[in-house]
Amino acid sequence: MADIIRQPLEQIHGFSRRCLFRVISMGSLPIHMAFIMDGNRRYAKKRGLEDGSGHKAGFSALMSMLQYCYELGIKYVTIYAFSIDNFRRKPEEVQSLMDLMLEKIKSLLDKESIVHGYGIRVYFIGNLALLSDQVRAAAEEVMEATAKNNRVVLLVCVAYNSTDEIVQAVKKSCVNKLVKHSEGRDRDIERIQLVDIEENMQMSVAPDPDILIRSSGETRLSNFLLWQTGNSQLFSPDALWPEIGRRHLVWAILNFQRSHSYLEKKKKQL
Amino acid sequence: MLSLVSIFLTCLALILIPCLFIFRRPSFPLFLKKIIIFINTTASQYNDEEERYGTIGEKGKRGRMPKHVGIILDGNRRWANKRGLRVSEGHEAGARTVLEHAMDCFAMGINTLSLFAFSTENWGRPDGEVNFLMAMFEKNFKSEMAYFDRYKVKISVIGKRTNMPQSLLGLIHEVEEATKNYKEKHLIMALDYSGRFDILQACKSLAEKTKNGLIQVEDINESMIDKELMTSCSEYPNPDLLIRTSGEQRISNFFLWQSAYTELYFSNVLWPDFGEAEYLKALTWYQQRQRRFGRRV
Numbered sequence: 001m002a003d004i005i006r007q008p009l010e011q012i013h014g015f016s017r018r019c020l021f022r023v024i025s026m027g028s029l030p031i032h033m034a035f036i037m038d039g040n041r042r043y044a045k046k047r048g049l050e051d052g053s054g055h056k057a058g059f060s061a062l063m064s065m066l067q068y069c070y071e072l073g074i075k076y077v078t079i080y081a082f083s084i085d086n087f088r089r090k091p092e093e094v095q096s097l098m099d100l101m102l103e104k105i106k107s108l109l110d111k112e113s114i115v116h117g118y119g120i121r122v123y124f125i126g127n128l129a130l131l132s133d134q135v136r137a138a139a140e141e142v143m144e145a146t147a148k149n150n151r152v153v154l155l156v157c158v159a160y161n162s163t164d165e166i167v168q169a170v171k172k173s174c175v176n177k178l179v180k181h182s183e184g185r186d187r188d189i190e191r192i193q194l195v196d197i198e199e200n201m202q203m204s205v206a207p208d209p210d211i212l213i214r215s216s217g218e219t220r221l222s223n224f225l226l227w228q229t230g231n232s233q234l235f236s237p238d239a240l241w242p243e244i245g246r247r248h249l250v251w252a253i254l255n256f257q258r259s260h261s262y263l264e265k266k267k268k269q270l
Numbered sequence: 271m272l273s274l275v276s277i278f279l280t281c282l283a284l285i286l287i288p289c290l291f292i293f294r295r296p297s298f299p300l301f302l303k304k305i306i307i308f309i310n311t312t313a314s315q316y317n318d319e320e321e322r323y324g325t326i327g328e329k330g331k332r333g334r335m336p337k338h339v340g341i342i343l344d345g346n347r348r349w350a351n352k353r354g355l356r357v358s359e360g361h362e363a364g365a366r367t368v369l370e371h372a373m374d375c376f377a378m379g380i381n382t383l384s385l386f387a388f389s390t391e392n393w394g395r396p397d398g399e400v401n402f403l404m405a406m407f408e409k410n411f412k413s414e415m416a417y418f419d420r421y422k423v424k425i426s427v428i429g430k431r432t433n434m435p436q437s438l439l440g441l442i443h444e445v446e447e448a449t450k451n452y453k454e455k456h457l458i459m460a461l462d463y464s465g466r467f468d469i470l471q472a473c474k475s476l477a478e479k480t481k482n483g484l485i486q487v488e489d490i491n492e493s494m495i496d497k498e499l500m501t502s503c504s505e506y507p508n509p510d511l512l513i514r515t516s517g518e519q520r521i522s523n524f525f526l527w528q529s530a531y532t533e534l535y536f537s538n539v540l541w542p543d544f545g546e547a548e549y550l551k552a553l554t555w556y557q558q559r560q561r562r563f564g565r566r567v
Contacts, residue, residue: 009273016280023284085563163492163530170473171490174480181481192474194466218559223530230465230523234534247279254287259518266394 017246021072024250027257030210032076033069034232036224037062039216039240046240052096057242059104063114068249070118070152076206078155080224084127084164098135101158105138109145119151125202126160127168155206162226169200176200203228211256213248215241233259334557336510338382339375340532342524343368345516345540352540358402363542365410372457373421374546378553382456382506386524390430390464404435407461411441415448424452428500429462456504463500465526472498501528508532511556515541533559 037058044054062079069077081101087094108115108122115122124139131139139158173196198204208228214220217238221229235252237244343364350360368385375383388403418425427442434442442461475498479485485494501507508528514520517538521529535552537544 006273009277012277013273016277020280020284023287163495163527166469166527167490167492167495170469170476170495171487173473174477174487174490177477178480178487192470192477194470197470197473219534219536220531221529221534222563226526226530227466227469230521230526232520234519234521234536247283250283255519266391 018071020246020250021068024253025072028260029072030074030253030256032078032207032209033074033252034078034080034209034212034225034229035062035065036080036212036214036222037241038214038218040242042216043240043242051093052100054242055097055100059100061242061244065244065249066114066154068246070120072249072253074152076153076155076209078125078157078203078206078209078225080157080160080222082126082158082160083223084130084159084161085223087130087159098132102135102138105135105142108142115142115146115149115154119149120146121149121151121153122146123153123155123205125155125157125165127164128159130159153206155203157224161223162221163223165202166197166227168202169197172200173197201227208232211235211252213237213244213252215239215244215248231263335379335553336533336556337380338384338504338506338509338511339380340384340386340509340512340525340529342386342512342514342522343541344514344518346542348516349540349542357399358406360542361399361403361406365406367542367544369410369414369417371545371549372423374549376421376423376455378549381454382458382504382509384458384460384501384509384525386460386463386522388429388461388463389523390462390467391523393433393462404438408435408438408441411438411445415445418445418457419448421455422449422452423455423457424449425457425459426503427459427461428468428503429460430464430467431462434462453505458501458504460524463524465521465523465528468500468525469495469527471500495527499527501525511535511552513537513552515539515544531561531563533561 040054040058041051042054043057044051049057066077082097086097107113110116114120122142124143128136128139135158139156173192176196177192203225208230209225209232211233212221212225212229213235215237217236219234219236225232233252233256235248235255237248237251239245239248346360346364347357348360349363350357372383387407392403393400425445427446431439431442472495476485476490476494480487480490496502496507499507508530509525509532512521512525512529512532513535515537517536519536521534525532533556535555537548537552539548
C-alpha cells in the first residue's frame with residue numbers, strides 16, 4: 001500500500017484505539033492484570049517456523065499488550081515468563097529461553113525501551129537462585145535501575161511456582177514467629193495470622209489480580225498465583241499467545257466490568 | 271487493508287458495547303440454546319447406543335477419568351429467582367441435585383468428589399438464609415447417613431467449624447465416624463471452608479512442630495504442606511477437574527494450593543439444572559485435555 005495512504009490510516013487506527021479505550025475506562029478498570037503467556041511453541045509449529053521464533057513472536061505480543069494495558073491506565077501487570085516446572089524441558093530449549101530472556105532483560109535498560117516510555121517499575125518474582133548468574137545479575141540490575149519509577153508496575157515471574165512461593169512464605173513466617181517466641185515477645189505461636197503469611201509473599205508488592213488471562217484456550221492455573229487469584233476473573237481466549245490482541249483484552253475487561261459491581265457489593269458485606 | 275477492517279470493527283464495537291450492559295449475559299435466543307443441547311445429547315446417545323443399555327458408568331470408563339472432581343455449587347439463588355421461587359427453595363433444589371448425582375459420579379469411576387457447599391465468605395449472607403442452610407445441612411446429614419453407609423461412601427467434612435451450631439457439629443462427627451473405613455468412594459463436603467485458611471492452618475501446624483523441635487524450618491517443603499492441608503484425608507487430595515456452574519469464571523477461594531494443575535471447567539448451567547448430560551460434557555472435555563504439567567508433550 002502506498003505510504004501516503006498508510007500513514008493517515010495508522011493515525012486513524014491509533015485514534016480509534018484511543019477512543020475505544022476512553023469508552024472502556026468509563027466503567028471500572030482492573031487495577032492488576034495477570035497473563036499466562038501460553039502457546040508460543042504451538043504458534044511456531046502452526047506457521048512452520050523454527051522452534052525459537054515462537055517465543056520471539058510471543059515477546060512482541062507481550063510488548064503490545066503492555067502498551068495497551070498502560071494506555072488504559074492499569075497500574076499492575078504480572079506475566080508468567082518461566083515456571084520452575086519448565087526447567088524439566090529439553091536442555092536446548094531451556095538454554096534458548098534463558099538466552100532470549102537475558103537479551104530482553106538487558107534491552108529493558110535501553111533509553112528507548114518501554115520502561116522509560118511509561119515509567120515502569122520492574123520486579124522479578126521467583127526463586128532467582130535457580131537462574132544462571134548472568135540472568136540473575138541482569139534482573140537485579142533492572143530492578144535497581146527502575147526502583148524510583150512509580151507510575152506503573154511490571155512483575156515478571158521467572159523461575160516461579162506458586163507452591164514454592166507459599167512454602168518460602170510459610171518458612172519465613174515460622175522463622176519470624178520462632179524468633180519472637182524465643183525472645184519472649186510473642187507467647188503464642190498459634191497467633192500466626194493470614195497477614196503474616198501474606199506479608200512474606202514475594203507478590204505482596206502488588207494487590208491481588210483482578211483478571212487472569214491465559215491464552216491458547218487451556219483453563220488451568222499451572223501453579224501460577226494460586227494464593228492471589230482466589231477471587232480473580234479467569235479468562236481463557238482460544239488465541240495462542242502471539243495471536244493475542246486488543247480485542248481479547250477489551251472483551252476480558254468488559255466481562256470484568258459486568259460482574260464487578262456485584263462483587264464489590266459482596267466485599268462490602270464481609 | 272487490515273487497518274481499514276480494524277477501524278471498521280472498532281467503530282462497530284463502540285456501538286455494540288452499550289448493548290452488552292443491557293443484557294446481563296450474552297445469550298443466544300433460548301430456543302437456539304435448547305436446539306444445541308438437544309443435538310449434543312442426541313449425538314452422544316447415538317454414539318453410545320449399545321452402551322446405553324448398561325449404566326452410565328460404562329460410557330465414562332472408556333476414556334481417561336479424573337480421580338478427583340471438585341464442584342463449586344453456584345447458582346441456586348439465581349435458579350430460584352428465575353422461577354419466582356424463594357431462595358430457600360433454590361437451595362433445596364441444589365441439595366436434591368447433589369444427592370441425585372453423587373452416586374452417578376462414583377459410578378463413572380471417579381474416586382473422590384469434593385463439593386464447595388458453604389464458604390467462609392458466605393457467613394456474610396442474610397441471617398435467615400444462613401440459618402436455613404445450616405438447618406438444611408443438618409436435615410440432609412441425618413436423612414442420608416444410612417444411604418451413604420449402605421453404598422459405602424466415606425464422608426469427610428472440611429472447613430473451620432468454629433461458627434457452626436453444636437448439633438450440626440455432632441452430626442458431622444457421627445457421620446464421619448460411621449463411614450471412616452470405606453475406601454473406594456469419598457465425598458468431601460467443604461463447609462465453612464476457605465482456601466487461604468487451609469494453607470494458614472497448615473502453616474500454624476508446621477510452626478508448632480518446628481517450635482517443638484519435631485522438624486527443622488529448612489526441611490519445610492511442598493509435600494509437608496500437602497500433608498497438613500485439610501484435603502490430606504483423601505487418597506487423591508488434588509482435584510484433576512474443577513467444575514463451576516452458573517457461568518462465573520472464578521475460583522472464589524475454594525481449593526487454591528490443591529488446584530495448581532487442575533483443569534478448570536466453567537459451565538453456564540445453574541447448579542440445580544446440572545444433570546447427566548452436563549456431567550458427560552465436562553468429562554468428555556476433560557478427556558480431550560493435554561496435561562503437560564509444564565513439560566513438553
